[in-house]
Amino acid sequence: MTKKLTFFDWALYVTTAAMALLWLIPLLWMVATAFRPETSPVGTGSWLWGGSFTLHNFTRAWTTAPFATYYRNTFVIVTGILAMQMVTITLGGYVFARMNFRGKDLLFLLFLLQLMLPAEALVVPNYNTMDKLGLVNTRLAIMLPYVASAMGTFLMRQTFKQIPRDLEEAAVIDGANHLQILWRVFIPIVRPTLAAFALTSISFHWNNFFWPLIITNTNNVRPLTVGLALFTKASEAGADWSLITAGTLMVVAPLLIAFFLFQQQFINSFMRSGIK
Amino acid sequence: MAHPAPAVGAAGNPNKRRAPSFNWGPYLLLLPSLILLAVFTLWPMVASGYLALFTANMAHKVPVYNGIANFKDLFTSDLFIKAFKNTLLFAVVTIPASVVLAMWLATQLNRKLRSVAIVRAAFFYPTMLPLVSAAAVWSFFYNPSYGPVNLAIKLFGGATHNWLGDPKTALPAIMLVSIWKDAGYFMIFFLAGLQSLPSDLFEAAELDGASRWQQFWRITFPLLSPTTLFVATLSLINAFKTMDQIFVMTGGGPENATQTLLYFIYQQTFEFMDRGTGAAASAVLIVILLAVAVFNQFYVDKKVHYD
Numbered sequence: 001m002t003k004k005l006t007f008f009d010w011a012l013y014v015t016t017a018a019m020a021l022l023w024l025i026p027l028l029w030m031v032a033t034a035f036r037p038e039t040s041p042v043g044t045g046s047w048l049w050g051g052s053f054t055l056h057n058f059t060r061a062w063t064t065a066p067f068a069t070y071y072r073n074t075f076v077i078v079t080g081i082l083a084m085q086m087v088t089i090t091l092g093g094y095v096f097a098r099m100n101f102r103g104k105d106l107l108f109l110l111f112l113l114q115l116m117l118p119a120e121a122l123v124v125p126n127y128n129t130m131d132k133l134g135l136v137n138t139r140l141a142i143m144l145p146y147v148a149s150a151m152g153t154f155l156m157r158q159t160f161k162q163i164p165r166d167l168e169e170a171a172v173i174d175g176a177n178h179l180q181i182l183w184r185v186f187i188p189i190v191r192p193t194l195a196a197f198a199l200t201s202i203s204f205h206w207n208n209f210f211w212p213l214i215i216t217n218t219n220n221v222r223p224l225t226v227g228l229a230l231f232t233k234a235s236e237a238g239a240d241w242s243l244i245t246a247g248t249l250m251v252v253a254p255l256l257i258a259f260f261l262f263q264q265q266f267i268n269s270f271m272r273s274g275i276k
Numbered sequence: 277m278a279h280p281a282p283a284v285g286a287a288g289n290p291n292k293r294r295a296p297s298f299n300w301g302p303y304l305l306l307l308p309s310l311i312l313l314a315v316f317t318l319w320p321m322v323a324s325g326y327l328a329l330f331t332a333n334m335a336h337k338v339p340v341y342n343g344i345a346n347f348k349d350l351f352t353s354d355l356f357i358k359a360f361k362n363t364l365l366f367a368v369v370t371i372p373a374s375v376v377l378a379m380w381l382a383t384q385l386n387r388k389l390r391s392v393a394i395v396r397a398a399f400f401y402p403t404m405l406p407l408v409s410a411a412a413v414w415s416f417f418y419n420p421s422y423g424p425v426n427l428a429i430k431l432f433g434g435a436t437h438n439w440l441g442d443p444k445t446a447l448p449a450i451m452l453v454s455i456w457k458d459a460g461y462f463m464i465f466f467l468a469g470l471q472s473l474p475s476d477l478f479e480a481a482e483l484d485g486a487s488r489w490q491q492f493w494r495i496t497f498p499l500l501s502p503t504t505l506f507v508a509t510l511s512l513i514n515a516f517k518t519m520d521q522i523f524v525m526t527g528g529g530p531e532n533a534t535q536t537l538l539y540f541i542y543q544q545t546f547e548f549m550d551r552g553t554g555a556a557a558s559a560v561l562i563v564i565l566l567a568v569a570v571f572n573q574f575y576v577d578k579k580v581h582y583d
Contacts (some may be wrong), residue, residue: 020399270461
């Protein structure tokens with residue numbers, strides 16, 4: 001498949017590369033501003049990369065808003081959701097792939113419904129439910145609506161379906177029950193799928209904003225995204241962009257660094273979660 | 277993450293052999309998921325439809341039944357109509373823009389080279405950012421006095437503009453953020469689609485002297501149609517979910533130029549404490565999304581096949 005590069009090819013390459021650069025500008029600018037003294041941020045006064053390097057903006061941001069608390073909350077929420085999802089999607093995927101029972105199609109439809117309706121559309125009634133349960137302004141309330149995951153269940157179902165039946169026959173003959181088979185025979189095989197799902201789940205919930213915004217009303221339970229949005233709105237008035245970019249960078253850095261290190265894994269798992 | 281399932285048939289292959297028998301087993305194993313889905317997916321649909329029939333605001337702490345008055349009010353409310361129109365406009369612009377861009381990027385980047393991987397990352401990384409932080413950065417970009425957008429325009433001798441402050445340009449400016457954010461994400465689905473195309477088709481076309489332009493329109497584009505439809509649906513759902521950028525960048529203004537359905541729901545329910553109106557607007561949104569899903573299930577299942 002080697003072809004001679006025409007002028008047209010080169011024009012396309014250059015266009016794509018230029019666009020890639022354009023796409024990167026927000027990130028580059030964010031990094032550049034965050035590490036510069038607040039008196040001479042990028043684009044205001046002195047030109048681009050000149051000027052000195054400082055970490056002062058980060059210490060300022062860290063003390064202006066309770067980022068340590070936000071970090072802890074995001075961590076608890078993300079790992080809590082993931083841990084519970086691992087259980088629900090493994091069980092659900094196994095049942096839908098390997099068992100026949102009355103009402104299977106109907107229950108499958110219930111899962112499908114979750115895929116069709118983004119959680120954002122349901123915030124008003126879900127808020128009322130949390131209110132009735134007395135869970136408003138708790139981290140548990142942020143987690144609960146996402147613990148059952150149709151997407152994860154379908155992913156696991158596909159994976160279980162691809163495993164040959166012979167594998168569990170031996171275990172059945174040995175008299176093992178479903179849970180034992182699941183634990184001993186299947187979990188080791190489906191681990192890669194669980195890992196791929198984990199990447200999308202972590203990314204999604206690290207970045208999730210709308211539901212945590214409305215279900216929380218004090219900083220001690222707010223995650224990073226909500227904290228950052230409120231912080232940004234407060235600092236925007238003062239046009240303190242070095243502070244805003246430092247705060248933003250603190251929020252996005254863990255995921256972004258992980259992405260640049262494990263690009264292929266992230267892209268693959270995002271792809272799988274979309275197309276089954 | 278709520279995605280529409282492109283090709284998940286409920287009627288899968290029935291298992292050939294019976295599973296070891298105990299009847300309560302499957303229900304018990306599904307129980308955690310079923311309870312959560314019932315409470316946080318099924319019930320909310322019913323509940324928002326029900327609450328929509330009541331007046332429930334600051335003046336009526338205890339909801340008062342009022343029939344379909346909330347819906348009547350909605351469809352005669354300028355603000356709701358505006359939010360509705362803006363959401364549709366958002367969809368009409370961002371869907372084709374991001375789908376075409378993503379498809380084009382995928383065709384350009386469908387090579388296994390290290391340099392290509394880096395360029396791909398440049399387009400994909402916005403997917404890893406929370407919308408609120410992307411919105412914060414873009415707010416600065418659009419800043420009227422020292423934002424890079426205006427600086428660049430000045431450099432080329434153009435007239436500067438208050439992009440987010442002008443009702444005419446505020447919504448398009450936010451659309452641009454969404455396109456920037458989504459193009460790389462959608463691109464990966466087209467990349468997967470391209471890699472699944474049979475290469476002998478292209479070799480045959482090449483032998484027949486088909487130009488690359490013809491190859492694209494006669495082979496690539498039709499064969500990618502399932503992916504295109506899937507990505508367009510994702511994009512449509514994103515348009516209806518538009519809220520985070522609005523919250524950070526404009527707060528629905530100026531002059532309600534950036535009101536969207538979801539922002540309207542948020543404001544009515546949680547800022548103005550009018551839960552009845554919020555529930556009615558939620559019901560409208562739910563019906564729209566269900567209609568999209570049903571259309572998709574039928575259309576995708578009937579017209580398009582890939583496994």
